Amino acid sequence: MRQLIVTQLDYDLTPVAGLALVGHYLLALQPVFGRLDAALPVKSGVANSDIVRSYVGLLVQGKSDFDAIENFRGDTFYKQALGIGLLPSSPTLRQRMDARAVEMFDFAAPMIESLLCGQRPDYGVLPCGWLPLDVDTFAMDNGGTAKEGVGRTYAGVDGYCPLAAYLGAHGFCLELALRPGVQHSASETDFNLQRLIPMAQRLSAAGPKAPILARLDSGFDSVRLMGEIEACNRTGVPGPRRGPEWPQVDWLIKWNPRKTDVAALAARLDGDATTHWEQPRAGKRVTLWEQAVSIEGIQRPVRRVLRLIERSIDKHGQVLIVPELTLEGWTTSLPASFDARNIIALYADHGTREQFHSEFKTDLDLTRLPSGKFDTNYLVCQLAALTMNILRLMGQRGLLGPDAPVRHSAKRRRIKTVMQELIYRAGRLIEHGRRLILGLGANDRAAKAFARVHGELIAATP
Numbered sequence: 387m388r389q390l391i392v393t394q395l396d397y398d399l400t401p402v403a404g405l406a407l408v409g410h411y412l413l414a415l416q417p418v419f420g421r422l423d424a425a426l427p428v429k430s431g432v433a434n435s436d437i438v439r440s441y442v443g444l445l446v447q448g449k450s451d452f453d454a455i456e457n458f459r460g461d462t463f464y465k466q467a468l469g470i471g472l473l474p475s476s477p478t479l480r481q482r483m484d485a486r487a488v489e490m491f492d493f494a495a496p497m498i499e500s501l502l503c504g505q506r507p508d509y510g511v512l513p514c515g516w517l518p519l520d521v522d523t524f525a526m527d528n529g530g531t532a533k534e535g536v537g538r539t540y541a542g543v544d545g546y547c548p549l550a551a552y553l554g555a556h557g558f559c560l561e562l563a564l565r566p567g568v569q570h571s572a573s574e575t576d577f578n579l580q581r582l583i584p585m586a587q588r589l590s591a592a593g594p595k596a597p598i599l600a601r602l603d604s605g606f607d608s609v610r611l612m613g614e615i616e617a618c619n620r621t622g623v624p625g626p627r628r629g630p631e632w633p634q635v636d637w638l639i640k641w642n643p644r645k646t647d648v649a650a651l652a653a654r655l656d657g658d659a660t661t662h663w664e665q666p667r668a669g670k671r672v673t674l675w676e677q678a679v680s681i682e683g684i685q686r687p688v689r690r691v692l693r694l695i696e697r698s699i700d701k702h703g704q705v706l707i708v709p710e711l712t713l714e715g716w717t718t719s720l721p722a723s724f725d726a727r728n729i730i731a732l733y734a735d736h737g738t739r740e741q742f743h744s745e746f747k748t749d750l751d752l753t754r755l756p757s758g759k760f761d762t763n764y765l766v767c768q769l770a771a772l773t774m775n776i777l778r779l780m781g782q783r784g785l786l787g788p789d790a791p792v793r794h795s796a797k798r799r800r801i802k803t804v805m806q807e808l809i810y811r812a813g814r815l816i817e818h819g820r821r822l823i824l825g826l827g828a829n830d831r832a833a834k835a836f837a838r839v840h841g842e843l844i845a846a847t848p
Contacts, residue, residue, distance in 0.1 A: 398462060403813030403836070404780070404805075405467040406824055408446050410843035411776045412439055413469060414504050415497050422493045426486060432474040434490065437482050438497075438769065439468045445773040446809055448802075450751045450766065452480040463815045466822060480757070487761040494768035495561065498775060499585055502558060505779050506593045509554025510797070512732070514724070516599035516636065519560075519586045520552045520736050521578070523571050523605065524743040528754050535760040537567030546755070548767055549575065550743060551582045553589060555735075556798045557742045558778055559771040560585055564755075564764040571605030576614045583618045587632035597634045599720070601736040604640040607717070609681055612637060616684050616719070638733055641690060641715030648713045652694060669699025674726045679717060691716045691726045741800075746770060749801040777804045784808050784832075784839040791832045807832050808839075 412419075419435035426434045443464060444454050453476045458464040465473050474482065483490075511517050525541035526548065539547050545567050551560045560582055579600075586598050600615055615637045655661045655673060663671045672695050679688045695712040699705050716733050718724070724732070747753040750770050755763040781799035784790060784807070791807050793799070799807075811832060816823040826833040 398815045400461070400463045400813050400815060401811075402447060402464075402809055403811035403824055403826060404809035405443055405446070405464065406813075407780055407784075407808060407836070407839055407843065408443065408776055409467040409469055410840070410847065411501060411505075411779060412442065413847060415500055418493060418496050418500055421496075422490070425493075426489055432472045432478055432482065434482070434486060436470045436472055437474060437479060437486075438490075439470050440474055440479060441483070441766075441769055442773050442776070443468045443470075445750055445770055446777060446805070448749055448751050448805060450756050450770075452476050452483075452756055455479050463813075463824075466815075480762075483762050483765055484757065484759055487759070487765040490765055491768065494765070494772065495581060495585065497772050498560060499589065501772065501775055501779075502553075502589055503592050507558065507779055507782055508556065509558055509589075509594060510556035511594050511596050512555060512599070512735070514728070514732070515596060517554055517586070517590050517594055517596040517633075518552075518736070519582065519598050519600045520739045521549065521575075521582070521600065521602050521606065522736075522739060522743070523547045523549050523565070524740075524747075525567070526747065526753055526755065528567075531754075531758070533755065533758045533760070533763070535564070535566040535763075537569075539567040546763070547571075549578055550746070550771075551578070552739055552742055553586050556778065556782075557739070557745075557774075559742070559774045562746065562767040562771040564760070564767045566760075571603070572608045572611060575606060575608075575611055579611065579614045583615060583635055584632070587618065587635065590633045591631060595633065597636060599732070600635060600637040600639075601733060602637070602639045603736070604642040607639055607642040612639065612681055612688075612717070613683050616686075636719045638716060638718045638720065638729065638736075640733060641692075641717050643713050643715065646713060648694075648711045651713065652696060652711050655694060669697060669705070671696045674730075676726060684719075686719060687722075688717065688719050689722075691718065691729045693726075693730065745774065745801045749805065750774065774801060777801050777809075780804050780808050780839065783842065784835045787835065787838075789834045789838060791835065808836060811836060 423433050423435050440455060456476050459473060509517060525539040525543055526546040527543040528536050528546060529544035535546060536544055539545055547565050547567050547569060549563045549565060553560050563578055590596055590598060615635055618635050661673055663673050665671055674693050676689050676691050679690050681688055692715040697710040716729050718729055752770055755766055757763050781804040785799045811830060812827055814825040816825055826836060
């Protein structure tokens, strides 16, 4: 092997040429940035819109630490690609987000909605024709810290339990709302739904024009939350979030049996000659049935699909002295054309959204949040939702076509894959004839897809 000689060149290189694509998505948010700067003016120094741009530039690289911004001080490409007027130092970035976090909350949702409404991506409508809105909480382990809001979560770790909402099967995030670790899933969720469902309706009306299916687990089994969802279907009610022009919203919520006597129910079903039992294997019986549910304030039919599983032999072949009983249920407003098996399959698909949680925690490096202040970490999570959507859009445009880098076929790409194939590209910044040129390597297999996406974004810029 020939020995390599390491030397420093006299021209600028960047290891993250993909920020040039991110900058075009941020450029589409200029009206929101303008309102942000007008509402929160600064007499001198870094504008608040530049704070957002700078931090999003870190998140798309999988960096959440404020100190990471120091690596880009004096980097012409970083500022130029993201449209940053004045790049903040690490203390300025931290202090500004600490000081202005609460006031900047109101601009996070408009950024996300403006981005998705302008790009009109393929959200991923279900085969049944409904557009899923999956709402769920997950645990962020921040144990061993004294951060504000850290508490014992349902997962048995000390940390936070943010609420995430994903629109469509391809995982576009409408909100990542940070919550204290001890907060119950259903607590204050009605306020989240008041923002999320109308946003989902507006985005569906601007794009696929499909009805919305809100899917939630048993932690959200609440009459109050069902009523809040149903309220979005009422016509003639003043307010921008309701109206006949918005798509209908249905829901599918896992039922919480609470204090139901499962043994007594099983005995009653076993003694009923009309009960149909299926036996998928020896020692296991399953029965499905439906029942109508009356919910105060909801006029249309609501039903509950129930499933009882009786196991006298476990999966290892061990005969059980006392049969093991498992009762599950799903409450839904979907029409009767969806039979019990369809309802169960639709909810099972909701479970696949766990992979989106892992992308936040691992790909975007948000398992342990960067600040000790709750409000700052809340803002970080909201900007992470915006960042995830930018990377999703990049993945749809650049990594699913025939000129994409060689990968197995898929309907969407994981956030980490987008970073590897489109963000982490080596490039040279060339200034020539009063023009800035981003040069990619002759051996760069992603160059063709990169150039195509860049051209499409330029053409779409008003």
